[in-house]
Amino acid sequence: MKIIIINGPNLNLLGKREPEVYGDTTFDDYFSKLQFKFKEVQLEYFQSNVEGELIGKLQEAGFSHDGIVLNAAAYTHTSVGIGDAVKAIETPVVEVHISNTFSREDFRHISYISPAAKGVILGFGLQSYDLAIQSFLE
C-alpha cells in the first residue's frame, strides 16, 4: 500500500510558529511517528508553497499511489486548479485539516477540494493525518 501525504503552503512552519493554533510538533517529527506506526504502508511526504507544484504532484501520485492525504492549507479555500486536479486523478484523496476550519473565519468554510474528495477529516490536530491513513487501511 502506497500512500502520499501532500501538504500545502506554510505547513513547513508547523511546530515553529503559531503553536496555539497548530501545535508545537514539526511535521518531520510527526511523519517519523507515522512511518513507525504504519510500517506496512509505504508512506511518502511532499510539501510545497507553490500551487502548480502541488497540482503536479497530485497528477503524478494520482495514477501511481493507492491513497493521497491532502492538506492544501490556504489553497483549499481558493484553488479551482487543485480542486480540478483532485477530480481528474484516479487515486482517492482524503482531505485533512489540523484545525476545525468550521470554527474559524467564514472564508475557511469553503473548500474547492471536498466535492471531489473521498472524505474529509478535520479538527483533530496532527492526528487528522493518522485518521486519514487509517481510512485507507480499513
Ligand code: CA2
Ligand atoms: O487547519 C489546517 O490544517 C489548515 O489547512 C491550515 C492552513 C489554513 O489556511 C487552513 O484554513 C486550515 C494554514 C497552514 C499554515 O500553517 C502554519 C503553521 C505554523 C505556523 C503558521 C502557519
